[in-house]
Amino acid sequence: MERLIGIACVVALVLTSSRAGAQDASIRVDVRQEGRPVSKYLTGACIEDVNHEIYGGLYSQMIFGESFQEPPVGSPAKGFAAFGGDWKLNDGEMLGGGGDGPKLVDSTVPPFADGEAGVEVYLSAADGAGGGVHNAGLIVRAGRSGVGADHFDGYEVSLDAGRKIVSLGRHQQNYALLKDTPYNVPVDKWVTLAVKMTGGVIEISVDGERVVRFEDPRPLAAGAVGLRQWHRSARYRNLWAKVGGKRTDLPFEAVPGAAPAVSGMWRPVVTGIATLAAAIERDRPFVGTQSQRLTLVGGAGEVGIENQGLNRQGLAFASGKPYEGYVWLRADKPAGAVACLESRDGTRTYARAKLAVVGNEWQRYDFALIPDASETAGRFSLRLTSPGSVVVGHAFLQPGPWGRFKGLPVRRDVVEGLIDQGVTVLRYGGSMVNAPEYRWKKMIGPRDRRQPYHGTWYPQSSNGWGIIDFLDVCEAAGFLAVPDFNIDESPQDMADFIEYVNGPPDSPWGKRRAADGHPAPYKLRHVQLGNEEKVDEAYFQKFERLTAAIWTKDPAVVPVVGDFQYERPITDPMKVTGADSGVTSLAAHKKILDLTRRSGREVWFDVHMWTDGSGRSPSYQAFRSYVDAIDKLADGAKHRVAVFEFNSNNHDQRRALANADAIGLMIRDGRVPVALAANCLQPDGQNDNGWNQGLLFLNPSAVWLQPPGYVTRMVARNYLPRVIDARVEGADEKLSVTVTRSEDGKRVVLQVVNLDAKPKPARIQFDGFTPSQPAAKVEELAGPLDARNTAASPDRIRPRQVEWPHRLAEGVASYTFPPHSFTVIRFE
Incomplete structure (x- = not known):
């Protein structure tokens, strides 16, 4: 930790006001320029329930799987563990259902790195049709497995019959494609798939023919062998592994005995000699399709279920602090029950509350628990504490007011962390809004009665926290709020939403808002329609209907077009290449602008940008041409272009520099009202897919910033309202300079990104400005590109703050910008 932070310290020691050498870059700024306005909303974040930013993140609900919609965790075959999906054993064959990467992992062969594995796979031609990836096959060197598309480490060796591809990928709680190889994958017959691993060399064979050879320079560690499908079903037989020359067959055999059927995020609890019978109850479920039945059959002791939070990471309790919760129960006969806070293994009870269950209709039972x-x-x-049977429909647990932000159902430390980070605007949306069942009216009313749905990121998504909860947080924390909506919301439902949030309290939906606890209008000003859409004629027609409904209720609301990403500069708006959405012209954009002009309203366009680092992405290079193209098509229509997602697949220093560089571009351009980084939050160790890009990390008991989060804070804390041009000479493109000043010209801020692996000396000269203070305030974030913070070392890389005696009164100062750094210098 000291070494990383010390990089900036060493630089501070070599700062000098002497004249720079000929090799130095020159930064010269005429502070007398009027400049262009700078939005204070360029330090925002995009939040959605990807990788559990809400459930397990911001939301104060501590229980994950609260409505018991997850299927029971079980082993469909002896010696195997299933992680998601539907696995069925049939006469020695294993049928794996389709889904988002369900896994079946062997637990009998010790983990190995060098060795071989193989299986016979049967792919039906009737399944996996259509566009996109539909594959199935082996996973090897598998470890840290859990439910979720990419919730494991290991290599994926798969067959895709539709695309005629043999694919090799690497998972490290994310996904990276290593190699796709064309191959005419057979269908409707058994195919032998095998892989051989020696160090970093991976060889894949199909029906005895070697198809792929790849050498991974960063080979994964030892792990298990297993099976995995992606968006198609498959049959398997004759799975085997070979280690040290010894082959072990891994037959699919039935598990002896029947384990209690307990919903996936819960586990059975039995004490003493009591006997538990548990079953999934589909008769009269509380919500969704199922609830959980528990029966104490007999014997001395207690039986029940336990929950350890998001993906069973464990719950955090503070001694002497109250926790509040409730469960919805019904029982044929009166039964005794208790709610408890316990250690992970159940050997220590910290708090216990009795519940007397009566009646066969659903009833809510509240409790309060104070751990000792x-x-x-x-x-x-x-x-259950006495013989009997109950059905559990919903369970809720959260900290008392002490642990929540202003009494809202959100974690206080998380919201305070966002405020400290300098977040000025939040967007609630992203790919989650593209789920067909994502609708705002399903997110209101009692949160325990809101129906679950099949979400984009999680098949048993919950609506306990939604758009209105998001608006409450933004209002309480002082963030500008931008909610995103499914583009297929009906015009009437969007009109009702606008009336709900902005209508007077005596309007029909305003009355509903007041009844829900918010009498005053929210005064919402922006709503986004869709996410990463193909903005074509079909999108325009939906957009036109929705905006007509929105503007009828509130003409001041600004709709935001959910556009995507552009990888190539646009020279002709009617001839576009490199659009991730697939559009080949901006004709629909022009129709939207024409509609806006005729209506006398305002519209925004949201375009996304890749900020993976360490170089500048094609979408960064193309950004200004997109803004220029929209300006060219506007013909007087009031409009803006915003960036609602900086995206990456890492949260390292490389991403911090890319974000700082992109924000600098937005500031210098002067036309961008809002810029947001995705993702806002990330629960530590819970990454289910490639979006491993959280700014603020958290676990059940702590929050900490990653390097890109510090960039947000540095820019926000040094905001000045006017951007002025700097003349930079003698520097290559790896040095990015942005200069802002106060309205009265008495304060100047220099923001410099050094993308190079070498230090960059530079001379600094101001015209029309002499600092009144002899020392400038310097904040500097520098370190290796792969540097990041962890729960054990949350301050491993963070900005260093120093006072720099600049001596600009003598005309010229000199500063050396460290390698891979973002530096903010504030002159007054």
Whole structure:
């Protein structure tokens, strides 16, 4: 940690006001320029429930799987563990259902790195048709497995019959394609798939023919062998592994005995000699399609279920602090139950509350629990204390007001972390809004009665926290709010939404808002329609209908077009290449602008940008041409272009520099009202897919910033309202300079990104400005490109703040910008 932070310290020691050498870059700024306005909303974040930013992140609900919609965790075959999906054993064959990457992992062969594995795969021609990836096959060197598309480490060796591809990919709680090889994958017959691993060399064979050879320079560690499908079903037989020359067959055999059927995020609890019977109850479920039945059959002791939070990471309890919750139960006969806070293994009980269950209709049972000791990885349990049977429909647990932000159902430390980060605007949306069942009216009313749905990121998504909750947080924290909507919302429903949030309290939906606890209008000014859409004629027709409904209710609301990403500069708006959405012209954009002009309203366009680092992405290079193209088509229509997602697949220093560089571009351009980085949050160790890009990390008991989050804070804390041009000479493109000043010209801020691996000396000269203070305030974030913070070392890389005696009164100062750094210098 000291070494990383110390990089900036060393640089500070070599700062000098002497004349720079000929090799130095020159930064010269005439502060007398009027400049262009700078939006204060360029330090925002995009939040959605990807990788559990909401459930397990911001939302104060501590229980994950609260409505018991997840299928039971079980082993469909002896010696195997299933992680998601539908697995069925039939006469020695294993049928794996389609889905977002379900896995079946062997637990009998010890983890190995060098060796071989193989299986016979049967792919039906009737499945996996259509566009996109539809594959199935082996995973090897698998470890840290969990439910979720990319919730494991390991290599994926798969067959895609539709695309005629043999694919090799690497998962490290994310996904990276290593190699796609064309191959006419057979269908409707058994195919032998095998892989051989020696160090970093991976060889894949199909029906005995070697098809792929690849050498991974960063080979994964030892792990298990297993099976995985992506968006198609497959049959398997004759799975085997070979280690040290010894082959082990891994037959699919039935598991002896029947385990209690407990919903996937819960586990059975039994004490003493009591006997538990558990079943998934589909008769009269509380919400969704199922609830959980628990029966204490007999014997001394207690039986029940326990929950350890998001993906069973453990719950954190603070000693002496109140926790509040409730469960929805019904029972044929009166039954005794208890709600408990416990250690992970159940050997220590921290708090316990009795519940007397009566009646066969659903009833809510509230409880309060005050733990007598602190715990960082505990559990919540619900137990029966006497023979009987109950059905559990919903469970809720959260900290008391002490742990929530202004009484809202959100974690106080998380919101305070966002405020400290300098976040000025939040967008609630992203790919989650593209789920067909994502609708705002399903997110209001009692949160425990809101129906679950099949979400983009999680098949058992919950609506317990939604758009209105998001608006409440933004209002309480002072963030500008931009909610995103499914483009297929009906015009009437969008009109009702605008009336709900902005209508007077005596309007029909305004009355509903007041009844829900918010009498005053929210005064919402921006709504986004769709996410990463193909902005074509079909999109325009939907947009036209929705905006007519919106503007009828509130003409001041600005709709935002959910556009995507552009990889090539645009020279002719009617001839576009490199659009990720597939559009080949901006004809629909022009129709939207024409509609806006005729209506006398305003519209924004949201375009996304890749900020993976360490170089500038094609979407960065193309950005200004998109803004120019929209300006060219506007013909007087009031409009703006915003960036609602800087995207990456890392949260390292490389991404911090790319974000700083992109924000600098937005500031210098002067036309961008809002810029947001995705993702806002990331629960530590819970990454389910490639979007491993959180700015603020958290676990059940702590929050900490990653390097890109510090960039947000540095820019926000040094905001000045006017941007002025700097003349930079003698520097290559790896040095990015942005200069802002106060309205009165008495303060100047220099923001410099050094993308190079070498230090960059530069002379600094101001015209029309002499600082009154002899020392400037310097904040500098520097370190290796792969540097990031962890729960164990949350301050491993962070900005260093120093006072720099610049001596600009003598005319010229000199500063050396460290390698891979973002530096902010504030002169007054």
